[in-house]
Amino acid sequence: xxxxxxxxxxxxxxxxxxxxxxxxxxxxxxxxxxxxxxxxxxxxxxxxxxxxxxxxxxxxxxxxxxxxxxxxxxxxxxxxxxxxxxxxxxxxxxxxxxxxxxxxxxxxxxxxxxxxxxxxxxxxxxxxxxxxxxxxxxxxxxxxxxxxxxxxxxxxxxxxxxxxxxxxxxxxxxxxxxxxxxxxxxxxxxxxxxxxxxxxxxxxxxxxxxxxxxxxxxxxxxxxxxxxxxxxxxxxxxxxxxxxxxxxxxxxxxxxxxxxxxxxxxxx
Amino acid sequence: xxxxxxxxxxxxxxxxxxxxxxxxxxxxxxxxxxxxxxxxxxxxxxxxxxxxxxxxxxxxxxxxxxxxxxxxxxxxxxxxxxxxxxxxxxxxxxxxxxxxxxxxxxxxxxxxxxxxxxxxxxxxxxxxxxxxxxxxxxxxxxxxxxxxxxxxxxxxxxxxxxxxxxxxxxxxxxxxxxxxxxxxxxxxxxxxxxxxxxxxxxxxxxxxxxxxxxxxxxxxxxxxxxxxxxxxxxxxxxxxxxxxxxxxxxxxxxxxxxxxxxxxxxxxxxxxxxxxxxxxxxxxxxxxxxxxxxxx
Numbered sequence: 001x002x003x004x005x006x007x008x009x010x011x012x013x014x015x016x017x018x019x020x021x022x023x024x025x026x027x028x029x030x031x032x033x034x035x036x037x038x039x040x041x042x043x044x045x046x047x048x049x050x051x052x053x054x055x056x057x058x059x060x061x062x063x064x065x066x067x068x069x070x071x072x073x074x075x076x077x078x079x080x081x082x083x084x085x086x087x088x089x090x091x092x093x094x095x096x097x098x099x100x101x102x103x104x105x106x107x108x109x110x111x112x113x114x115x116x117x118x119x120x121x122x123x124x125x126x127x128x129x130x131x132x133x134x135x136x137x138x139x140x141x142x143x144x145x146x147x148x149x150x151x152x153x154x155x156x157x158x159x160x161x162x163x164x165x166x167x168x169x170x171x172x173x174x175x176x177x178x179x180x181x182x183x184x185x186x187x188x189x190x191x192x193x194x195x196x197x198x199x200x201x202x203x204x205x206x207x208x209x210x211x212x213x214x215x216x217x218x219x220x221x222x223x224x225x226x227x228x229x230x231x232x233x234x235x236x237x238x239x240x241x242x243x244x245x246x247x248x249x250x251x252x253x254x255x256x257x258x259x260x261x262x263x264x265x266x267x268x
Numbered sequence: 269x270x271x272x273x274x275x276x277x278x279x280x281x282x283x284x285x286x287x288x289x290x291x292x293x294x295x296x297x298x299x300x301x302x303x304x305x306x307x308x309x310x311x312x313x314x315x316x317x318x319x320x321x322x323x324x325x326x327x328x329x330x331x332x333x334x335x336x337x338x339x340x341x342x343x344x345x346x347x348x349x350x351x352x353x354x355x356x357x358x359x360x361x362x363x364x365x366x367x368x369x370x371x372x373x374x375x376x377x378x379x380x381x382x383x384x385x386x387x388x389x390x391x392x393x394x395x396x397x398x399x400x401x402x403x404x405x406x407x408x409x410x411x412x413x414x415x416x417x418x419x420x421x422x423x424x425x426x427x428x429x430x431x432x433x434x435x436x437x438x439x440x441x442x443x444x445x446x447x448x449x450x451x452x453x454x455x456x457x458x459x460x461x462x463x464x465x466x467x468x469x470x471x472x473x474x475x476x477x478x479x480x481x482x483x484x485x486x487x488x489x490x491x492x493x494x495x496x497x498x499x500x501x502x503x504x505x506x507x508x509x510x511x512x513x514x515x516x517x518x519x520x521x522x523x524x525x526x527x528x529x530x531x532x533x534x535x536x537x538x539x540x541x542x543x544x545x546x547x548x549x550x551x552x553x554x555x556x557x558x559x560x561x562x563x564x
Contacts, residue, residue, distance in 0.1 A: 121454070
């Protein structure tokens with residue numbers, strides 16, 4: 001039996017895009033994650049909420065393995081992305097980064113043109129195997145910018161430096177530049193916290209547009225956002241998963257006392 | 269409408285006092301700035317007044333005659349261009365590559381800290397010590413003899429720390445967020461350096477090179493034992509020849525030639541400074557062109 005068949009037996013429908021098993025993570029001697037078992041369903045938007053330091057960002061960063069760059073991080077357990085363990089020693093990090101895109105709190109477009117930003121990742125991966133967008137560079141640029149609802153605004157200024165855009169546009173661009181390499185998962189670490197309410201609304205609208213095509217895992221401090229913009233919700237506290245449920249259920253009838261207290265703003 | 273309390277926003281004695289003190293400091297800082305540019309103006313002014321008369325095409329393009337009392341400085345001018353060019357060809361690639369390694373690849377550990385300390389110390393070594401090192405290493409040990417190659421190698425060793433430090437600083441001025449954005453898309457270190465870090469730091473690196481040019485062209489001690497000679501009737505044909513050089517020629521005409529007209533050494537100095545300024549201007553123009561072209 002090959003890996004995929006085994007995985008298929010282990011995970012009958014619904015399919016999980018991210019599946020962590022007994023994930024423990026230490027920053028030096030500080031343990032940030034305790035036995036985290038999380039199964040994130042494919043094609044949905046899942047939000048992660050919890051007070052600062054609860055481990056939600058840490059979990060997010062373990063899904064494309066950027067935590068390790070710090071050097072003093074130790075990880076036990078496994079994270080499967082599309083049924084493959086990304087902590088397997090055989091795994092090529094470059095492929096992980098291709099399949100699992102990340103969007104940060106602070107928009108971080110590269111100081112090159114809008115067009116080059118969109119094509120940056122594609123140029124890195126186009127000849128490297130794996131699925132990427134097909135078509136001429138111009139088509140790819142247009143397609144990606146259309147997907148993030150930015151095309152009409154920037155179609156006449158593709159040569160403009162990306163860092164000159166507004167924060168909202170920059171953040172949309174940072175999402176758009178991930179799309180040409182056809183990632184399976186998009187991780188977003190508080191993608192709206194640097195944006196004003198209008199920008200936040202625009203990015204949330206974009207998330208709904210992308211829903212279904214990508215599995216989106218979004219960390220947020222904004223409970224209203226989690227409620228508005230996600231289908232499933234994970235509540236974490238002190239490095240552990242407390243509750244994982246459909247968003248509407250969690251916000252209406254939370255099963256745990258801690259969840260209820262947090263949602264109602266008794267601590268944060 | 270009359271205000272309820274007209275004195276509320278009036279300056280107090282303390283406000284007046286603070287304002288007077290601040291003006292005094294502004295004056296002090298301004299005077300220091302003037303003081304700073306005075307020598308530059310005086311030097312340039314003196315050179316132009318006393319040496320300007322010596323400058324002519326003949327002075328620039330002919331060899332010295334009559335025991336260097338008359339004629340021009342062409343061999344020295346050409347020699348300096350040779351020395352600077354060869355030194356730059358050696359030190360710029362090595363310096364930039366080393367700086368890229370130190371800034372982009374090496375971790376922060378005792379080994380790199382030691383290297384950094386060594387670079388700072390190397391930058392502080394007096395040029396006469398470099399001269400003796402060059403004599404021992406390149407002229408005698410490697411048997412290059414007194415030649416352009418030996419002199420340029422000495423100059424390269426001496427100026428490399430400047431290139432490394434300037435390059436490293438401009439590399440580190442590129443925000444870390446850009447690098448992380450690249451890495452998170454699966455770019456390797458080299459792809460990140462090639463596509464984002466270097467294009468953003470090239471202007472700073474050029475500044476380091478410009479600084480080095482000025483220093484290299486003016487140095488006397490490192491070349492006088494290793495490749496530059498008081499006088500040679502031959503123009504250098506290859507890097508294994510000896511050569512005259514402007515800086516040494518200035519020293520010679522100013523101190524070693526009795527009965528020489530005053531304007532000759534001043535003229536030599538003016539040409540040396542002119543050469544440095546020209547090279548710097550070209551580099552600065554190139555830098556501005558790059559900056560305009562690349563939009564950062």
